[in-house]
Amino acid sequence: MFEIMIVEDDAIIANLIAENLHKWQLTASLPTDFDTIFDQILTSQPHLILLDINLPVYDGFYWCRKIRKVSKVPIIFISSRSTNMDMVMAMNMGGDDFVNKPFSMEVLIAKIKALLRRTYNYVDRNIDVIEHNGLMINLQSGGAQVGETTIDLSKNEYKLLQFLIRHHGQIVSREMLLRTLWDDERFVDDNTLTVNINRLRKKIERTGLGDYIQTKIGQGYIIP
Structure with missing residues (x-):
């Protein structure tokens, strides 16, 4: 079972993503303590991270930079900040993909599954x-x-x-x-x-x- 960590401070969006992940037999974890994101990632070892840019305490760029010092876990940025500079920074910090808010849930799920396939040889039909x-x-x-x-x-x-x-x-x-x-x-x-x-x-x-x-x-x- 693949675990997706949703680092998103909007509880409505985070829960909606989690519900849709469950429909595809993917596990979702939703951190609520945004002071200890890095420690939670080290503890739970998620297979993929959805990371908002605008977060309490430190932004998504900060956490991505810290994560990349110790892990190659796939990271998809999800953000309403969609300027070219934001996208370039997300990729330069080590992000694997970028999804603009508001987004299509179908597109987000497709991107998650595609990244899982590229990283872990994930195949949907294995979930039978x-x-x-x-x-x-x-x-x-x-x-x-x-x-x-x-x-x-x-x-x-x-x-x-x-x-x-x-x-x-x-x-x-x-x-x-x-x-x-x-x-x-x-x-x-x-x-x-x-x-x-x-x-x-x-x-x-x-x-x-x-x-x-x-x-x-x-x-x-x-x-x-």
Whole structure:
């Protein structure tokens, strides 16, 4: 399991990043004592660091310089300071990448995974199981189970369930699900999605998990 340390003093941003990392089976640590960042890094030995520039006590440049004296751990700067000089300084201090705020979470996660691959030969498919609220999906076999009960899924049911679990806690629109399941949703009957969702719900309910996929009228679906 890879640990990502998020050195960010905005708790809302830090927690949002952590939630998204967990969806990709990555561990997140969130320091709150910004006087001892360096000591915390030495203790926890994270695989990658997300580092804001504007921090209490000392800025991100200071911590990056200290880290680089003892470690080659990958560092991605995340900051609203996006002048050319800030970016140049971040790279000169030893940063590996720079992401401007506000940023796309999908882009940030993609950059993190790319840097992990380059540094540790990290391969997403090595993570072959994801789990949420008692339901587990096997990413290799395309099946799912609750406890000892196996759920046989069709190809579309598997894609639906995996996508919804990866985005658990978020409302996913019908349009997004149609684009996920079919290359060109313009030629798909909207009722087809409803049929797939209902079949998937029934299969999950037979295992004893009720109301696992919830409908938000006029918005889409959510797995809480």
